[in-house]
Amino acid sequence: MPELPEVQNVVDGLKILQDRYVEDVKVYNVNTVKNPNTSDDFEDILEGKKVLDVFRRGKYIVFQLDADYKLITHLRMTGALVVGEKEVTKYTRVGFLFSKNLAVNFNDIRRFGTMSLLHQEELYKEKGYFNLGVEPLSKEFNHRYMLGKLSSNRAIKTVILDQTIIAGLGNIYADECLFLAGIHPNRKGRELTKQEACILVDKIKLVLEKAINCGGTTFRDYKNSKGESGNFQQHLHVYGRKGQKCLLCNKGLKNSKISGRTTVFCPNCQR
Template sequence: MPELPEVETIVRGLRSKLECNRFIEVEVYNENTIKNPKCIKEFKERIEGKKIREVKRRGKYILLILEDLAHVIIHLRMTGQLIYSEDQLNFSHLCLSAKLSKGYLYFNDIRKFGTISLLPKDDLAKEKGFWTLGVEPLEESFGIEYLKSKLDTGRPIKSLLLDQRVLAGLGNIYVDESLFLAGISPSKPAKTLSDEEISKLVSAIKFVLTKGIENKGTSFSDFVDSYGDKGTNQNFLQVYGRGGEKCKVCGNVLAKDKIAGRTTVFCLYCQK
């Protein structure tokens, strides 16, 4: 599933192309993609003719804020792709296409788990999972004191970091990478972290996310940016997806386990 760096990469690519652009005609090919409103006809009537005022990211969500302040809320889920082109394109798993006043916007999704909602600004609480998002880890509101206030729990630190109500946008890739960089075992109970470990973890999270964005995201299979290009961050990963391989720091074999229902890779020697 695309995480914060992948979604941010898409948003940055779309911003200059979509802001002040206008939806002219929208075609929906998979009705299950449209989460709100349930009526496809209503969805089209409310979006067609509207100018896009702003393109933003919140956690793993892409937001297109329209001129009437209604929000188009897009979640890519496992395999969703949001691609802009000045020319018409063909896709094998197209769920939605939009003709704009300049160019075209496509939502392609092989597994069709991705969702799109169109909600008035006052109704955003209807988007389950969006309204309850925690702080953004790259903003000033995320720091040592904030994280420390969330650690009063015996659950593994990895489980806590994956909780979108605590931090918005972190997923399996960047949690594993952050914990490795901070030297913290993913199974360590959150409430046992020392002040020094908390400080290292905050810095590590900000670092790996920033590098992920600089590298245009991690592409293993389906992730592409807003123009259909793959990212390069997969070339710089220290532990994620490398279970059974040698640690790049100490040379010992990386361990693999299930934590919070997610495959987790870590170093038994570098992480305590």
């Protein structure tokens, strides 16, 4: 699933839509549209709207439209916004035509991706978006904020995956950050020292920034809106390396399930 760096790269490629008008919309899969209730309403409200901005919030892609509307998109497993694709494929769930004849398709093989078109006052209807925590690359995400979220008995990996605490961090980058911080993913949040919390915040920022600069991580099918793959997979220390040797100490990496997610770590380097 695309995480913060991948979504950021998609958004960067969608900036081309800024200041364009939505000229035509066609919903091919009604279940992709969560709000409003009917795809007719979705198409009617969107048509004629101007795109003021495109930005990322957590793992969501947000089109800020005029008249205080937002089109909030989540790619989930296989969703992709493809710019300049005129042809409708069997995976096209929603097709858009923007002014100056620019087509954008929302393609999604597995159909878990969603789109919600909401007025500013209805944002609570998209719960996952409405309840997002701080952006990890913002000033608000600092040592004091992290320490304030560590009072629980939950495993530290569960804490940093919680989207209401940190927006956009997912399984790949959570494992990488914990490895670089030398923290065992199963440690209880409240057992972390102040120093460890500080190191973790720094590593989260470092890993996410580096991954954005690498165009994200591509395992199977993630591509940005220009069809380009990322290359951060070449820089991974633990994620996807289950059973292999630790790059730092050469001992075997272990894996376990935390919150239902496969977790890879080095029992020697992470305490």
